[in-house]
Amino acid sequence: MAMSGVSRWLILGCLVLLVACRPATSDVPGAQVDLTWDPAPPAVGQAQLLLRLRDAAGQPLAGGKVRLEGNMNHAGMKPSFGELNEVEPGSYAGTLEFTMGGDWFVLVTATFPDGTSLERKVDVAGVKAR
């Protein structure tokens, strides 16, 4: 059966929507993300953190612009944000505020000079309530 003009436009529209719905990604394949806290485990308040980023071969991912977003694992809480500074190639330090005790997760977003980027979710279980 021949496809009508309207059907063709509908399918094209759906395809455009599908493409538009998918956020653009250019992830670093096999990247390793290692996050350490001070205090460990973190408690409510500001926590110091050190983030080490390595590629699949174990080489440091240097020169990145790294941003953190901390959320509790339940809804209805304002997220915490943090910008990290590179202290040595592939190692980034900074702080993040935990506003409540419980289970958190941190979204690590990094963009690198070559245009690649990285996004990872790191669980931070059992942030201590004061």
Next chain:
Amino acid sequence: MTTTLSRRPPSGDRLPAGQRPNAALDLLALPGVGRFLRWRHSRLMLQLPLLAVSVVMVAHAFWGPDLAPKNLAALLTWVHFRGLVVLALLCAGNLFCMACPFLLPRELARRLIAPRWEWPRWLRGKWLSLALFVAVLFTYELFDLWSDPWWTGVLIVAYFAAALLVDALFRRASFCKHVCPVGQFNFLGSTLSPLEVAVRDHQVCHTCSTKDCIVGRRAEAPQALDRQRPAGEAQLPIIQRGCELGLFQPRKVGNLDCTFCLDCVYACPHDNVGLLARLPAEELVAAGSRSGLGVVERRADLSAWMIVFTFAALLNAFAMISPVYALEQAIAEWTGLTVEWPILAALFAVTLLIEPALLLAAAAYTTRWLSGTGESLLAIVQRFARSLVPIGFGIWLAHYGFHFFTGLWTVIPVTQHTVWRTTGRELLGAPQWHLGGLPESVVFPLEMGFLGLGLLGSWLVAWGISRQLAAERTLGGWAPWAALHLAIFAAAVWILTQPMDMRGTFLGG
């Protein structure tokens, strides 16, 4: 429908109390809101937006981000919906049941197939809904539903499916009356509401012969059609339902089992049913038989609901603070258990069965001793179970109000984020993640206010019940229950002053 308030007998003030026209504020008589609510399709107009929101929530649960703080299903279900339900109950009435979206698919289904069966007799009452309520609470804690959008979506879809299935098969509002745990929760909460669907003038009901408020109205039969039908068969289409929950307006007392559907308002040919202001909690003291319910204080299922409603409020709040994890960890170490469900089941059993049984038995025993009544302990417990509802509702209000107020504005950035993810464009602007809610310093006094109101309500209700039990020794009958209410209040204050600690990983998984 037009209002005909002028039909009330002018000499009502000479009638005995209870027979006089109800002079309370009638929402249906107000301009604007009254006109809207008297419109037959007003309920549908309230249900449609909630259905649309439900569809968005389900879609987001299954195809949106699996991170609860960024997912509308998790956010709206566990933060906004629960908070709005209890606040609406406090400020107005059972508005959620009025606008319930779960019933729309069944309305559609009933246009295609008429339900054939009556709800099984052995399943009537509130036991099934009570079991489902406890099951939902247990599942919520065990599987951390607050942090799981996918399972939250499954829960919503299951709710729609259950309502559709039950009401497609069984006549009347079987799902609302016998199954729906949210509905029963709302019925109990609405005993504290300032509005009630009630008769405006009982004298008018005395002269009514059609009882449309309960039986509904059927279409007029054309003569030709009438001749074709066997005698006695009255299967003409219903043009206006009466109360499907079996509440006969002239003998209806309070809000229990009332979904605020307003079918009785539309059915009454005398325009004699209103949405009237009343004293919250007064119905909890009312004795005697009620239409559709019987004698509340003699119904074990209703008493059990009231008890679980109150102690589950404590349990649900207790589960969000640190000591519960310490306790669970201690039990795990003591027993050697490495899975959570038996420990959680033990906590539920202690909190919802053993603890209430001991406390209520002690209160009832002391009441019997101090008041000199000859009633059995069980009868005294059933009598005074109603007095638990205000403090229980106060705890639910404080708990859900906390999440609602502290997360009030988070729906804005999550919606913006959803639109961005769906369309690829920031049509509603960039997500304003800095928007949270009211500060805890503002919300805490509100929580304490809700608890205080609950305690006061429980004391007043217990006083009224005690006066019915032993008019000469009211204080003696009241004091043990007042002490119990105070203990529950103190426990709730202690819980709400603990730092929140929302975890799902106490056993490392």
